Amino acid sequence: MRPSRLLPITAASAALALGLVGCASGSGAETGGATGDTVTIEHALGTVEVPANPERVATVAWANHEVPLALGVVPVGMAAANFGDDDGDGLLPWVSEKLEELGAETPVLFDETDGIDFEAVADTDPDVILAGYSGLTQEDYDTLSEIAPVVAYPEGPWATSWRELIEINAAGIGRADEGEQLIADIEAEIAEAAAEHPELEGKTAGFITHIDPTDLSEISYYTTADPRPAFFEDLGLVEPAGIAAASEEAGDDVFSLTQSAEQADFFDDVDIVVTYGTDLLTTLQADPLLSQIPAVQRESFVQLDGTGPLGTAANPTPLAISWVLDDYLELLAEAAAKVDQ
Structure with missing residues (x-):
């Protein structure tokens, strides 16, 4: 696993397009900046x-802390990693590297195994709470709002893309312009890395979320509403027509769907299958129905360890993208090569 490539942060002239209504101060409102006393943000809840320049930033749920860290702000508290943590310290490796780069100690880690620890969040005395990528209920939001102002997801629970995550959380700490530059830097890095793998361009990819080895009667897959398959487009891949149509019919608030094994031909237009697990391909090849899926037959399969950092980073987040990009592209390219054979 290669080390993280750190991204430069500079000022950008682009205004925040998502969620930022304006900056209120005693002299009136100013749109698109963070020069007043407060920033007004619209979100789904x-x-x-x-505060335009909060001193104490807390984050809850998955990956929200990566935005302030990428912008040089160390949260006073954040959620502990509850999967993908390879050494049990509550931090994913790209987060550990960033903290070390900033010369910062580990913030207070909230144990969210059983949901948000509201008391622990309150104990950090935050000025703002970031939850741009989360599954907050209205009740969760209302409870957190009694502690400090809360920035929730822009549209729906767990539906925030990595770009939207940066946009809304950067606005939440008064750094919208720096957030836009961070997005541009990551996009440039992705484009440069993907250009080294032209074999991916135009191929279709689907992400299987779950198959029960003891019951192969159905396959669950992520819809295009989930950030994992959405990331394929950044890498030059395209949506399979069947998954795209089913996703559109299901709606933006549905992140996975299930297909009967008797209709395994639904996956005929999937060139590359990405999934979690280490021996799933062998299991599918032994099944009389699922073995007929073209990607299974030609083994154009990417199997990720869902408990390790690489599998975790398949759900793209601001710091994870740089850390995982080359390795992920190599795995996809190996699968793509089997499509062309």
Whole structure:
């Protein structure tokens, strides 16, 4: 696993397009910056005014802490990693590297095994709470709002893309312009790395989320609403027509669907299958129905360890993308080569 490539942060002229209504101050409102006393942000659970330059930033749920860290701000508290943590310290490796780069100690880690620890969050005395990528309920949001202003997801629970995550969380700490530059830097890095793998361009990819080895009667897969298959497009891959149509019919708030094994031909237009597990391909090859899927027959399969960092980073987040990009592209390229044989 290669080390992280750190991204430069500079000022950008682009204004935040998502969620940022304006900056209120005693002299009126200013759109698109963070020069006043507060920033007003619209999100799916309401409208919130946050301090333009908060000193104490707390984050809950998955990956929200990566935005302030990428922008040089160390949270006072954040959620502990509950999967993909290879050494049990509550931090994913790209987060550990960033903290070390910033010369910072590990923030307070919230144990969210059983949901948000509201008391622990309150104990960090935050000025703002970031939850741009999360599954907050309205009740969760209301409870957190009693502690500090909360920045929730822009559209739906767990539906925030990595770009939207940066946009709304950067706005939440008064750094919208720096967030836009961070997005541009990551996009440039992705484009440069993907250009080294032209064999991926135009191929279709699907992400299987679950197959029960003891019951092969159905296959569950992520819809295009989930960030994992959405990331394929960044890498030059395209949506299979069947998955795209089923995703559109299901709606933006549905992240996985299930297909009967008797209709395994649904996956005929999937060139590359990505999934979690280490021996799933062998299991499918032994099944009379699922073995007929073209990607299974030609073994254009990417199997990720869902408990390790690489599998975790398949769900793209601001710091994980740089850390995993080359390795992930190599695995996809190996599968793509089998499509062309």
